[in-house]
Amino acid sequence: MVTSNREPGKLMIIARPNHSSSWRANLYALLAISVPSLGAAIGFTALGAWPILPFAGLELLALAGALYYVNWKLQYRHVITLSEDSVQIEKGHYHPKQCWRFARQRTGLSIIPQRHPWESPELAVHDSRESVGIGEFLSPADARELITLLRGELRVDSASPRQGRSF
Incomplete structure (x- = not known):
């Protein structure tokens, strides 16, 4: 499930697994x-x-x-916050356990297409030094929604699964 909240100068995207029962x-x-x-x-x-x-x-x-x-x-989530000068990624269950911060101008999105129609594409936010995978638990439809949100905010680098690009 992907939800987003846009405020002036800031976009917050929350990606979390789907669950059928509370x-x-x-x-x-x-x-x-x-x-x-x-x-x-x-x-x-x-x-x-x-x-x-x-x-x-x-x-x-x-x-x-x-x-x-x-x-x-199922409480695990990725919170991606895009501000005017930075991209912050937080991962954790009930509160952030891991956090990455990138300069927005040097940050890109890598999309590796799925190998099978039932799989989701692999997504990663990266700069020249580090790459962080995001949304690995998302369904294909949710991954496409996340890609749509991030395409408008970050430059996109695509790689085929055979090329295997590393950052």
Whole structure:
């Protein structure tokens, strides 16, 4: 998903993975699975088959852990801020963990076309010293939207996948 916010002298683009379910919806799904599972486990425990209860609890704990991990991974985002004199890229989950700053006049966008129609093109913002990949988690449609936003702001360098250009 790509969103943008333009203010005078500044463009902020936020790229983040698509997700179909919120954390609250995941908790409701976990609750819907937990009630019958724990109900059956408690019933079998009452009949004397007590080893079922810890395994049911471990199963639900593993499911809760998996749902939390997936939700955490989907909070990852790239924030690209283009001002009049600089381009700043921040990457992180809930707050920036990595940050790069480039001089706007010396910054370009590299687009390496996808190898297969289902893949997204590879995008990188670069200057003469460093290159930073952006939007690797985007769908092809979202990647095209990001390219459209950045084409109006940065010079574009394209390379074919066979040439493999490095910056």
